[in-house]
Amino acid sequence: MRRFTPEYLERTRRGMWADDREALADLKLESRQSVLDVGCGTGELTRVLSEETPTDARIVGVDADPALLRVARDRVPEGVSTCVGDATRLPVRDDAVDLLACQALLINLPDPRTALREFRRVSRDLVAAIEPNNAEVGVSSTVASEQRLEREAREAYLAGVGTDVALGARVRELFRREGFIDVSVRRYHHEKRIEPPYSSQSMEAAVRKASGSGLDAHRSELEAALSSEAYEDLKSRWQSMGREVIADMQAGEYERVEVVPFEVTVGRVPE
Numbered sequence: 001m002r003r004f005t006p007e008y009l010e011r012t013r014r015g016m017w018a019d020d021r022e023a024l025a026d027l028k029l030e031s032r033q034s035v036l037d038v039g040c041g042t043g044e045l046t047r048v049l050s051e052e053t054p055t056d057a058r059i060v061g062v063d064a065d066p067a068l069l070r071v072a073r074d075r076v077p078e079g080v081s082t083c084v085g086d087a088t089r090l091p092v093r094d095d096a097v098d099l100l101a102c103q104a105l106l107i108n109l110p111d112p113r114t115a116l117r118e119f120r121r122v123s124r125d126l127v128a129a130i131e132p133n134n135a136e137v138g139v140s141s142t143v144a145s146e147q148r149l150e151r152e153a154r155e156a157y158l159a160g161v162g163t164d165v166a167l168g169a170r171v172r173e174l175f176r177r178e179g180f181i182d183v184s185v186r187r188y189h190h191e192k193r194i195e196p197p198y199s200s201q202s203m204e205a206a207v208r209k210a211s212g213s214g215l216d217a218h219r220s221e222l223e224a225a226l227s228s229e230a231y232e233d234l235k236s237r238w239q240s241m242g243r244e245v246i247a248d249m250q251a252g253e254y255e256r257v258e259v260v261p262f263e264v265t266v267g268r269v270p271e
Helices: 006-013 022-029 044-052 066-075 112-122 144-160 167-177 201-211 221-224 228-250
Strands: 034-038 056-062 081-084 097-103 123-132 140-141 180-194 255-267
Touching: 006 066, 022 123, 022 180, 022 255, 034 044, 034 112, 044 056, 044 066, 044 097, 056 066, 066 081, 097 112, 112 123, 112 167, 123 167, 140 144, 144 221, 144 228, 167 180, 167 255, 201 228, 221 228
Parallel strands: 034 056, 034 097, 056 081, 097 123
Antiparallel strands: 123 255, 140 255, 180 255
């Protein structure tokens, strides 16, 4: 399983589910009594599940990374529990919950079907997977080179990452292969917008572009698809783009919109 820092999860999940939660309708959260959030990370989805379920529902977040769980414990509401556990070997008895949910988890597993079999064991009713299709991410920017470079880097990342990070659109078929019934899919668009007045997080993102540190965070995945020379060339052009972003921010002229499509797939465990 791939590992992430709390800072990375904060950047990539900021604002998700803040306003529109219609895509979660098939989880029937208003009637859930016991919910397990697998791969909960720093607790972003766990918090949403707690807000949308009855006050007496039992919510538990589980993650393989204790460092992420330490952050989650400070962020989830009182009464929500967390524990360490692997998505393919959950420390939970059979039929323990009436909803098992995960968000951006299956895309980071070498064999997501193994996890789905474990999910069937643990849930006595519904399983929900909220997974992005990173091949369809859309970026628009007032800096002309940014959209082109983002696409170039994304294509190399998709080729070198080693797991199926574009899995979202194919989760329905995985659910059906693993025997889930009444499978439904809704789409959620996670929009990340940068515009004046700029937040401190937006300024930090621009600095990461100009320094190349944002690209370096994914160097191993990118160099799995690119030669070292090609990576350094991409980084040089990326840094130049970042300097242009900073200049435009200083002039108050920079705007950027990124849209990540998520597929919310829900299936029922057969009796």
